[in-house]
Amino acid sequence: MNAILEITPILEITNVTRRFAGLVAVNDVSFTLKQGEILGVIGPNGAGKTTLVSLISGTLPPTLGDIAFEGHSIVKLPAYQRARLGIGRTFQIMRPFPGLSVLDNVAVGALFGHGGGESELAKAREQAREQLRFVGLEKFSDQRADELGGPSRKRLELAKALAMQPKVLLCDEVMAGLNHVEIDEVIDVLKRVRERGISILVIEHVIKAIKSLSDRLLVLHHGEKIADGEPDTVLSNPQVVEAYLGRKRA
Amino acid sequence: MAETTLQEARATGSARLEWALVAIGIAALIAAPFFFYPVFLMKMLCFALFACAFNLLLGYTGLLSFGHATFFGGAAYFCAHAVKVWGWPPEAGILLGTAGAAVLGLVMGFFAIRRQGIYFAMITLALAQMFYFFCVQAPFTRGEDGIQGVPRGHLFGLLDLSQPHNIYYTVLGIFLIGVFAIWRIVNSPFGMILKSIRENESRAISLGYSVANYKLAAFVMSATLAGLAGATKALVFQFATLTDVTWQMSGEVILMTLLGGIGTMVGPIVGAGLVVTLQNTLATSGFPVTIATGLIFMVCVLVFRRGIVGEIYARLLTSVGTGKKE
Numbered sequence: 001m002n003a004i005l006e007i008t009p010i011l012e013i014t015n016v017t018r019r020f021a022g023l024v025a026v027n028d029v030s031f032t033l034k035q036g037e038i039l040g041v042i043g044p045n046g047a048g049k050t051t052l053v054s055l056i057s058g059t060l061p062p063t064l065g066d067i068a069f070e071g072h073s074i075v076k077l078p079a080y081q082r083a084r085l086g087i088g089r090t091f092q093i094m095r096p097f098p099g100l101s102v103l104d105n106v107a108v109g110a111l112f113g114h115g116g117g118e119s120e121l122a123k124a125r126e127q128a129r130e131q132l133r134f135v136g137l138e139k140f141s142d143q144r145a146d147e148l149g150g151p152s153r154k155r156l157e158l159a160k161a162l163a164m165q166p167k168v169l170l171c172d173e174v175m176a177g178l179n180h181v182e183i184d185e186v187i188d189v190l191k192r193v194r195e196r197g198i199s200i201l202v203i204e205h206v207i208k209a210i211k212s213l214s215d216r217l218l219v220l221h222h223g224e225k226i227a228d229g230e231p232d233t234v235l236s237n238p239q240v241v242e243a244y245l246g247r248k249r250a
Numbered sequence: 251m252a253e254t255t256l257q258e259a260r261a262t263g264s265a266r267l268e269w270a271l272v273a274i275g276i277a278a279l280i281a282a283p284f285f286f287y288p289v290f291l292m293k294m295l296c297f298a299l300f301a302c303a304f305n306l307l308l309g310y311t312g313l314l315s316f317g318h319a320t321f322f323g324g325a326a327y328f329c330a331h332a333v334k335v336w337g338w339p340p341e342a343g344i345l346l347g348t349a350g351a352a353v354l355g356l357v358m359g360f361f362a363i364r365r366q367g368i369y370f371a372m373i374t375l376a377l378a379q380m381f382y383f384f385c386v387q388a389p390f391t392r393g394e395d396g397i398q399g400v401p402r403g404h405l406f407g408l409l410d411l412s413q414p415h416n417i418y419y420t421v422l423g424i425f426l427i428g429v430f431a432i433w434r435i436v437n438s439p440f441g442m443i444l445k446s447i448r449e450n451e452s453r454a455i456s457l458g459y460s461v462a463n464y465k466l467a468a469f470v471m472s473a474t475l476a477g478l479a480g481a482t483k484a485l486v487f488q489f490a491t492l493t494d495v496t497w498q499m500s501g502e503v504i505l506m507t508l509l510g511g512i513g514t515m516v517g518p519i520v521g522a523g524l525v526v527t528l529q530n531t532l533a534t535s536g537f538p539v540t541i542a543t544g545l546i547f548m549v550c551v552l553v554f555r556r557g558i559v560g561e562i563y564a565r566l567l568t569s570v571g572t573g574k575k576e
Contacts, residue, residue: 057456083458091456097449100442108446109457111439117458121439164457 351477511557
């Protein structure tokens with residue numbers, strides 16, 4: 001494990017700031033995501049977690065700072081090109097392609113959007129079926145995506161992102177709204193994703209879940225990084241406790 | 251397991267039914283000129299292809315263009331001019347018209363795809379109006395008179411298109427090629443990406459697709475096929491006039507597509523057939539056509555929003571979905 005973690009970082013965020021008019025959503029944040037690592041990002045509501053995902057995936061440009069993927073700056077690339085390089089993401093708000101079947105939702109990801117993409121529908125669907133099996137949604141393949149329930153949609157989000165064979169997966173709250181059993185299942189899926197050699201950045205509210213999943217934790221508060229390290233050390237950090245529970249408890 | 255095999259059986263069953271219906275439809279079109287006035291049928295086919303081309307953009311990519319008359323009417327002018335003034339053979343005229351529409355589509359699409367929704371529609375309308383006034387002024391269109399008396403000529407130098415049946419089957423062939431092209435586009439990986447853009451643009455981007463490029467490609471394809479319909483129409487009626495480039499023509503194709511059912515293959519054909527029939531029937535009666543089509547449009551929007559074919563599909567799907575036997 002250690003040997004893998006010491007290889008150059010796959011994702012390097014350097015002094016990134018994002019302002020919305022007067023509000024500073026992400027303030028001078030720097031961190032790295034190592035090859036094959038699962039990095040958890042936690043923080044109270046409005047801490048800038050989703051903004052961070054948008055900055056990395058390219059839907060928002062940073063006001064300041066640099067983002068490097070595999071050693072090359074990607075900060076000037078449009079979102080679709082970053083996706084082609086291998087940055088996959090799931091969305092917090094689960095709106096798939098509602099009118100398409102579950103299978104086709106995933107197949108779109110397996111088509112020529114990325115380097116080794118398929119150019120034939122049949123092959124893309126075949127690959128999509130594999131991804132659906134991987135996340136446990138195979139039996140819903142032929143349903144329309146908008147007929148899926150909440151927990152299944154979370155898995156669909158994952159399958160879609162995986163179909164484009166990313167090197168890095170950005171998961172924006174894939175466990176929110178799930179019960180304990182469902183959370184355990186998603187954790188299991190994510191661990192298996194990592195076994196494929198994919199580095200994962202997980203944004204999460206559910207601290208217990210993220211603690212057991214992450215190799216490392218990063219805490220955002222009011223857009224600033226206040227802690228970064230081993231999950232246990234980070235969660236016992238007084239500043240982190242204060243951010244979550246208020247000053248009195250700390 | 252039994253569930254999936256049942257579904258598969260149903261799917262192959264409905265696919266077979268679909269192919270049978272397509273075969274019947276084509277057979278009916280082949281037989282039609284022996285029962286109906288060929289020019290009327292050809293008008294229907296041209297507008298049906300126009301509506302199908304428009305539907306490629308509205309139904310499958312989710313872009314509402316209000317400027318498609320530019321491609322339809324523009325191609326008609328190019329084709330008519332090439333055939334009448336330059337003495338080109340009909341097939342070359344149609345090709346030129348279609349290519350001209352593609353170029354116009356590239357220009358209009360380049361500007362329009364930068365915006366979404368109503369702004370997209372407004373930009374296409376504005377550019378279409380510019381083209382309309384260009385056509386009013388430009389000498390080669392002959393202004394209000396239009397290009398009249400366009401000879402139909404001989405297809406590939408062999409087939410005399412002044413014979414009603416010859417031109418009818420030529421038009422039918424063009425129509426079938428055009429619709430087949432649209433069917434292929436829609437059912438290709440490219441079409442799948444168009445549909446994903448229609449459903450959710452930001453998701454398509456996050457999966458690695460340059461949405462702008464795909465939209466532009468769809469726009470140009472739609473314009474090209476609309477041009478094919480327009481150029482063919484110029485040969486059928488042997489003239490090209492300002493009517494074909496007015497904004498009313500852009501509105502008419504929207505009406506046809508909505509009435510038949512957006513996002514279905516057959517819908518625009520049915521819609522175009524209905525509107526053209528209505529126009530022809532009402533033209534001889536005293537009743538104003540625009541009021542009639544306006545009323546039908548209102549009924550369509552209020553009562554059956556999916557369009558005629560869209561509603562039929564929806565009914566069939568729900569009855570299959572709930573397992574009802576009918």
